[in-house]
Amino acid sequence: MARPYTLRSPYARYPLTCRPGTSDLYAFWQIFVECEYACLDDCVNPNLIIDCGANVGFSSAYFLSRFPQTAVIAVEPEPGNFGMLEINLRPYGSRAQLVKSAVWSHPTELVISREPYRDGREWSTQVRECRSGETADLRAVDIGTLLDRSGHRTISILKVDVERAEAEIFSRNYESWIERVDAIVIELHDEECTRIFHRAIATLPFELSRSGELTVCKKRSERIETDRAGPLV
Template identity: 35%
Template sequence: MLKLLPRYILNLGLIEGTRAFLQVEAWKTSQVKMKGYDHPITIRKHTSDIKVFREVFLFHEYNFSMPVEPRVIIDAGANIGLAAVYFRKRFPAASIYAIEPDGGNFQVLAQHVAPLQNVVPIHSGLWHRDAFLRVRNESADAWAFEVEECGEQDAGAFKAVSVCGLMKRYGIEKIDFLKIDIEGSERELFMDGYDQWLPKTKVIIVELHDWIKEGCSRSVFKAIANYRFKTIVHGAMLLFINLDLD
């Protein structure tokens, strides 16, 4: 645990970093005040929230050079909204659409983004078509929920959202930045209908989950190969930049 203290100090300064380290790592407090952020961060005890916190704020999972200043950001697999909070601070002019299927995660997500302008929380799962979904592994860690298609009347069913449906609903013509961390559903997302939104998307960052669902990488690369995307390895994720889109 002490190995993380320099990370806190490097990112937040000596006093603020030490305080945040004690709050998050030692005292396990549920409310953490972050330097540079106007509102406290909620971290639920005995969940994977602390790991998400570290990834976003300590190890800068989403801190990479952007070829454009994003105006439209879609955060698919938003979890409790920490990436959305980070995006709001880094890209204050952007409209952010944060999509999360799990009810418990979504409650914390909605709390985190409620005071933020132009951040829209969406309780749903990103899918390749109109359908109904449900969380298939409700006992998993809070950052590992998977979804599957189901009937409208099935327990826990909710309406999926497609990229095209989201664009139509909010009048989006171009997606500047699409973050995808959807625990295997990227296989379906890039399998069908991608030709309607992929050429209109400038930057994609995706985590592949072949260990959860076979064929994720194959589906993503097969779709991407139809267009002129530059590929960059960014930590455990892949970054795709559309060279034909300004």
């Protein structure tokens, strides 16, 4: 197996490690070349970012570099991805809290699905609830629990890219925490996920926009109009 290699970006404070022959390079391209999360650069002094579906840590590294005072909770279920997440976020120290789990509507036992989804590559890993007689791969965590454990009152940015698990997250048990979120950036994977998500936020004061594959939801009072930040110096 070919050895991992190092990637650098002016939008990442530290070098990043990529596995050859995986989806890692495509994720790097989306985040650091296409800059799809630049849609959040006008968020004002975010304190807490929760990265649901953190993959190998590129999105978290972008947030930690762009917002030097923020704390990030990065949640990723797939063991290989999580190993890379640890490598890529280690330079950020205690600002990055890593959680080897999957976000769900409630704490429950999950397995990593062996059925291929989308392109079947590393960034397309799905989870599902255990069936009778199955051994769990991990225990799910819900967003309310992550927020309560963080010591913060609100989530400044909630990033969600969880390969259809958003349908579960926003279908129930979201009422206790969703009003405590200032901005949501989410990839909605099909019409059902889109319907469930929009129903969950229907009564909340979010302004909606698009950034590539992402749906961006911001409360008007939580942002200022600025040009996108330039490279780190």
